[in-house]
Amino acid sequence: MVKCNDVDLDRTFAALADPTRRALLARLGREDSVSVSELAEPFPVSLPAIMKHLNVLSDAGLILRQKTGRTVSCRLNAAPMADAMEWLHHYERFWSTRLDRLADLVENEPS
Protein backbone atom coordinates (compact mmCIF):
# COMPACT_ATOMS: atom_id res chain seq x y z
CA MET A 1 0.00 0.00 0.00
CA VAL A 2 2.41 2.61 -1.22
CA LYS A 3 0.00 4.94 -2.94
CA CYS A 4 -2.38 6.59 -0.55
CA ASN A 5 -3.65 9.15 -3.03
CA ASP A 6 -6.61 10.47 -1.15
CA VAL A 7 -6.95 13.75 -2.99
CA ASP A 8 -10.01 14.85 -1.07
CA LEU A 9 -8.23 14.47 2.23
CA ASP A 10 -5.26 16.36 0.79
CA ARG A 11 -7.52 19.25 -0.15
CA THR A 12 -9.37 19.25 3.13
CA PHE A 13 -6.25 19.30 5.29
CA ALA A 14 -4.58 21.84 3.01
CA ALA A 15 -7.63 24.10 3.18
CA LEU A 16 -7.55 23.92 6.98
CA ALA A 17 -3.83 24.71 7.13
CA ASP A 18 -4.32 28.47 6.83
CA PRO A 19 -5.45 30.73 9.68
CA THR A 20 -7.42 33.06 7.42
CA ARG A 21 -9.38 30.15 5.99
CA ARG A 22 -10.02 28.70 9.43
CA ALA A 23 -11.26 32.11 10.54
CA LEU A 24 -13.57 32.25 7.52
CA LEU A 25 -14.95 28.85 8.43
CA ALA A 26 -15.37 29.93 12.03
CA ARG A 27 -17.40 32.91 10.90
CA LEU A 28 -19.60 30.66 8.79
CA GLY A 29 -19.96 28.36 11.75
CA ARG A 30 -21.36 31.25 13.76
CA GLU A 31 -23.38 32.99 11.09
CA ASP A 32 -24.79 30.41 8.68
CA SER A 33 -24.94 32.60 5.57
CA VAL A 34 -22.56 35.48 4.89
CA SER A 35 -21.82 37.45 1.74
CA VAL A 36 -18.33 37.54 0.24
CA SER A 37 -17.72 41.18 1.14
CA GLU A 38 -19.00 40.70 4.67
CA LEU A 39 -16.65 37.73 4.99
CA ALA A 40 -13.74 39.77 3.69
CA GLU A 41 -14.34 42.88 5.76
CA PRO A 42 -12.57 41.88 9.03
CA PHE A 43 -9.35 40.87 7.30
CA PRO A 44 -6.43 43.14 6.54
CA VAL A 45 -6.01 41.72 3.03
CA SER A 46 -7.57 42.59 -0.30
CA LEU A 47 -10.81 41.17 -1.60
CA PRO A 48 -9.10 39.13 -4.34
CA ALA A 49 -6.96 37.51 -1.66
CA ILE A 50 -10.11 36.48 0.17
CA MET A 51 -11.56 35.27 -3.12
CA LYS A 52 -8.62 32.91 -3.48
CA HIS A 53 -9.19 31.58 0.01
CA LEU A 54 -12.86 31.08 -0.76
CA ASN A 55 -11.92 29.21 -3.93
CA VAL A 56 -9.65 26.92 -1.95
CA LEU A 57 -12.49 26.29 0.50
CA SER A 58 -14.93 25.67 -2.35
CA ASP A 59 -12.54 23.26 -4.06
CA ALA A 60 -12.26 21.37 -0.81
CA GLY A 61 -16.04 21.33 -0.62
CA LEU A 62 -15.99 23.16 2.69
CA ILE A 63 -18.23 26.02 1.59
CA LEU A 64 -21.11 26.48 -0.81
CA ARG A 65 -21.83 29.68 -2.70
CA GLN A 66 -25.14 30.90 -3.98
CA LYS A 67 -25.56 34.00 -6.09
CA THR A 68 -28.60 36.16 -5.48
CA GLY A 69 -28.71 39.34 -7.47
CA ARG A 70 -25.24 40.74 -7.30
CA THR A 71 -24.33 39.33 -3.92
CA VAL A 72 -22.96 35.87 -3.27
CA SER A 73 -23.79 34.25 0.01
CA CYS A 74 -21.52 31.58 1.42
CA ARG A 75 -22.44 28.85 3.81
CA LEU A 76 -20.48 26.21 5.62
CA ASN A 77 -20.41 22.65 4.36
CA ALA A 78 -18.63 20.73 7.08
CA ALA A 79 -19.08 17.27 5.57
CA PRO A 80 -15.48 16.94 4.32
CA MET A 81 -14.29 17.61 7.84
CA ALA A 82 -15.87 14.32 8.85
CA ASP A 83 -13.34 12.46 6.71
CA ALA A 84 -10.47 14.43 8.23
CA MET A 85 -11.87 13.68 11.65
CA GLU A 86 -12.15 10.00 10.83
CA TRP A 87 -8.55 9.90 9.66
CA LEU A 88 -7.41 11.52 12.89
CA HIS A 89 -9.59 9.21 14.88
CA HIS A 90 -7.32 6.29 13.98
CA TYR A 91 -4.53 7.95 15.93
CA GLU A 92 -6.56 8.85 18.95
CA ARG A 93 -5.17 5.97 20.97
CA PHE A 94 -1.67 7.43 20.55
CA TRP A 95 -2.43 10.60 22.38
CA SER A 96 -4.94 9.33 24.87
CA THR A 97 -3.30 9.03 28.24
CA ARG A 98 -3.10 5.72 29.95
CA LEU A 99 -5.99 6.74 32.18
CA ASP A 100 -8.12 7.67 29.20
CA ARG A 101 -7.38 4.33 27.64
CA LEU A 102 -8.22 2.58 30.85
CA ALA A 103 -11.53 4.43 30.96
CA ASP A 104 -12.10 3.48 27.35
CA LEU A 105 -11.43 -0.15 28.14
CA VAL A 106 -13.79 -0.04 31.08
CA GLU A 107 -16.50 1.53 28.95
CA ASN A 108 -16.15 -0.76 25.98
CA GLU A 109 -15.42 -3.99 27.75
CA PRO A 110 -17.48 -4.15 30.89
CA SER A 111 -17.00 -7.05 33.33
Next chain:
Amino acid sequence: MVKCNDVDLDRTFAALADPTRRALLARLGREDSVSVSELAEPFPVSLPAIMKHLNVLSDAGLILRQKTGRTVSCRLNAAPMADAMEWLHHYERFWSTRLDRLADLVENEPS
Protein backbone atom coordinates in the same frame (compact mmCIF):
# COMPACT_ATOMS: atom_id res chain seq x y z
CA MET B 1 -10.88 38.54 16.56
CA VAL B 2 -9.29 39.01 13.19
CA LYS B 3 -5.94 37.41 13.86
CA CYS B 4 -6.19 33.70 14.45
CA ASN B 5 -2.48 33.03 14.20
CA ASP B 6 -2.35 29.50 15.48
CA VAL B 7 0.95 28.54 13.92
CA ASP B 8 1.01 25.08 15.46
CA LEU B 9 -2.35 24.23 13.97
CA ASP B 10 -1.15 25.58 10.61
CA ARG B 11 1.84 23.27 10.72
CA THR B 12 -0.16 20.27 11.85
CA PHE B 13 -2.80 20.57 9.15
CA ALA B 14 -0.18 21.38 6.51
CA ALA B 15 1.84 18.32 7.52
CA LEU B 16 -1.25 16.14 7.19
CA ALA B 17 -2.12 17.56 3.76
CA ASP B 18 0.26 15.28 1.88
CA PRO B 19 -0.42 11.61 1.11
CA THR B 20 3.21 10.58 1.46
CA ARG B 21 3.40 12.13 4.91
CA ARG B 22 0.12 10.53 5.96
CA ALA B 23 1.47 7.18 4.75
CA LEU B 24 4.63 7.72 6.79
CA LEU B 25 2.54 8.42 9.85
CA ALA B 26 0.40 5.37 9.15
CA ARG B 27 3.51 3.24 9.06
CA LEU B 28 4.67 4.67 12.37
CA GLY B 29 1.23 4.02 13.75
CA ARG B 30 1.62 0.35 12.90
CA GLU B 31 5.27 -0.15 13.71
CA ASP B 32 6.24 2.09 16.62
CA SER B 33 9.89 2.61 15.70
CA VAL B 34 11.20 2.61 12.15
CA SER B 35 14.50 3.75 10.67
CA VAL B 36 14.66 6.49 8.04
CA SER B 37 15.69 4.13 5.25
CA GLU B 38 13.05 1.58 6.20
CA LEU B 39 10.50 4.37 6.13
CA ALA B 40 11.70 5.54 2.73
CA GLU B 41 11.93 2.12 1.10
CA PRO B 42 8.27 1.67 -0.03
CA PHE B 43 8.10 5.03 -1.78
CA PRO B 44 9.02 5.72 -5.38
CA VAL B 45 10.88 8.92 -4.49
CA SER B 46 14.43 9.60 -3.44
CA LEU B 47 15.71 9.48 0.11
CA PRO B 48 16.24 13.27 0.29
CA ALA B 49 12.60 13.74 -0.68
CA ILE B 50 11.59 11.54 2.23
CA MET B 51 13.98 13.49 4.43
CA LYS B 52 12.09 16.66 3.60
CA HIS B 53 8.81 15.02 4.50
CA LEU B 54 10.30 13.82 7.78
CA ASN B 55 11.51 17.34 8.48
CA VAL B 56 8.02 18.70 7.90
CA LEU B 57 6.64 16.07 10.26
CA SER B 58 9.32 16.88 12.85
CA ASP B 59 8.64 20.61 12.60
CA ALA B 60 4.98 19.89 13.22
CA GLY B 61 6.01 17.79 16.20
CA LEU B 62 4.36 14.71 14.71
CA ILE B 63 7.44 12.51 14.83
CA LEU B 64 10.48 12.15 17.05
CA ARG B 65 13.90 11.02 15.87
CA GLN B 66 16.59 9.29 17.83
CA LYS B 67 20.02 8.50 16.50
CA THR B 68 21.61 5.23 17.51
CA GLY B 69 24.92 4.49 15.86
CA ARG B 70 24.43 5.43 12.24
CA THR B 71 20.74 4.72 12.07
CA VAL B 72 17.97 7.11 13.05
CA SER B 73 14.78 5.63 14.36
CA CYS B 74 11.56 7.57 14.05
CA ARG B 75 8.52 7.24 16.22
CA LEU B 76 5.08 8.75 16.10
CA ASN B 77 4.16 11.65 18.34
CA ALA B 78 0.45 12.08 17.85
CA ALA B 79 -0.06 14.80 20.45
CA PRO B 80 -0.39 17.67 17.94
CA MET B 81 -3.20 15.76 16.26
CA ALA B 82 -5.24 16.23 19.40
CA ASP B 83 -5.34 19.98 18.78
CA ALA B 84 -6.39 19.43 15.18
CA MET B 85 -9.05 17.04 16.38
CA GLU B 86 -10.25 19.55 18.94
CA TRP B 87 -10.53 22.25 16.28
CA LEU B 88 -12.57 19.93 14.09
CA HIS B 89 -14.67 18.91 17.02
CA HIS B 90 -16.22 22.39 17.11
CA TYR B 91 -17.75 21.69 13.70
CA GLU B 92 -19.01 18.24 14.48
CA ARG B 93 -22.55 19.46 14.97
CA PHE B 94 -22.59 20.67 11.37
CA TRP B 95 -22.25 17.20 9.99
CA SER B 96 -23.61 15.02 12.74
CA THR B 97 -27.05 16.58 12.40
CA ARG B 98 -27.00 16.29 8.65
CA LEU B 99 -30.43 14.75 8.44
CA ASP B 100 -31.87 17.64 10.43
CA ARG B 101 -30.15 20.09 8.14
CA LEU B 102 -31.45 18.29 5.08
CA ALA B 103 -34.94 18.61 6.44
CA ASP B 104 -34.21 22.26 7.08
CA LEU B 105 -33.10 22.75 3.49
CA VAL B 106 -36.21 21.11 2.15
CA GLU B 107 -38.32 23.41 4.28
CA ASN B 108 -36.50 26.58 3.28
CA GLU B 109 -36.08 25.88 -0.42
CA PRO B 110 -39.44 25.29 -1.96
CA SER B 111 -38.98 24.52 -5.64
Next chain:
DNA sequence: CGTACACTTAACCTTATGGTTAAGTGTAAT
Protein backbone atom coordinates in the same frame (compact mmCIF):
# COMPACT_ATOMS: atom_id res chain seq x y z
C1' DC C 1 -29.20 55.90 -19.75
C1' DG C 2 -25.32 56.07 -16.62
C1' DT C 3 -23.21 54.98 -12.45
C1' DA C 4 -22.31 52.70 -8.27
C1' DC C 5 -21.84 48.27 -6.20
C1' DA C 6 -20.52 43.22 -5.51
C1' DC C 7 -17.90 40.22 -7.09
C1' DT C 8 -14.57 38.06 -10.37
C1' DT C 9 -10.57 37.56 -13.33
C1' DA C 10 -5.99 38.79 -15.05
C1' DA C 11 -1.31 39.74 -14.59
C1' DC C 12 2.26 39.92 -11.82
C1' DC C 13 5.44 39.25 -7.71
C1' DT C 14 7.61 36.68 -3.87
C1' DT C 15 8.14 32.76 -1.19
C1' DA C 16 7.12 27.91 -0.19
C1' DT C 17 6.73 23.07 -1.63
C1' DG C 18 8.14 18.80 -3.52
C1' DG C 19 11.10 16.81 -6.27
C1' DT C 20 15.86 15.84 -8.33
C1' DT C 21 21.21 14.75 -8.34
C1' DA C 22 25.53 15.24 -6.19
C1' DA C 23 28.40 15.86 -2.45
C1' DG C 24 29.24 15.63 2.67
C1' DT C 25 29.29 13.53 7.55
C1' DG C 26 29.80 10.16 10.70
C1' DT C 27 29.65 5.22 12.15
C1' DA C 28 30.47 0.18 11.24
C1' DA C 29 32.77 -3.52 9.25
C1' DT C 30 36.60 -5.73 6.76
Next chain:
DNA sequence: ATTACACTTAACCATAAGGTTAAGTGTACG
Protein backbone atom coordinates in the same frame (compact mmCIF):
# COMPACT_ATOMS: atom_id res chain seq x y z
C1' DA D 1 43.00 2.21 6.77
C1' DT D 2 39.64 1.68 3.60
C1' DT D 3 35.40 0.92 2.28
C1' DA D 4 30.53 0.54 2.78
C1' DC D 5 26.43 2.17 4.90
C1' DA D 6 22.85 5.45 6.84
C1' DC D 7 21.73 9.59 6.82
C1' DT D 8 22.14 14.63 5.87
C1' DT D 9 22.96 18.86 3.36
C1' DA D 10 23.52 21.68 -0.80
C1' DA D 11 22.20 23.35 -5.09
C1' DC D 12 19.05 23.45 -8.28
C1' DC D 13 14.40 23.17 -10.80
C1' DA D 14 9.31 23.45 -11.66
C1' DT D 15 5.08 24.37 -9.83
C1' DA D 16 1.88 26.01 -6.29
C1' DA D 17 0.49 29.32 -2.71
C1' DG D 18 -0.64 33.80 -1.06
C1' DG D 19 -0.46 38.32 -1.80
C1' DT D 20 -0.85 42.70 -4.68
C1' DT D 21 -3.09 46.22 -8.24
C1' DA D 22 -5.83 46.89 -12.15
C1' DA D 23 -9.29 45.73 -15.20
C1' DG D 24 -13.68 43.14 -16.27
C1' DT D 25 -18.64 41.34 -15.52
C1' DG D 26 -23.06 41.73 -14.23
C1' DT D 27 -26.85 43.60 -11.34
C1' DA D 28 -29.30 47.45 -9.06
C1' DC D 29 -30.63 52.05 -8.70
C1' DG D 30 -31.37 57.19 -9.55
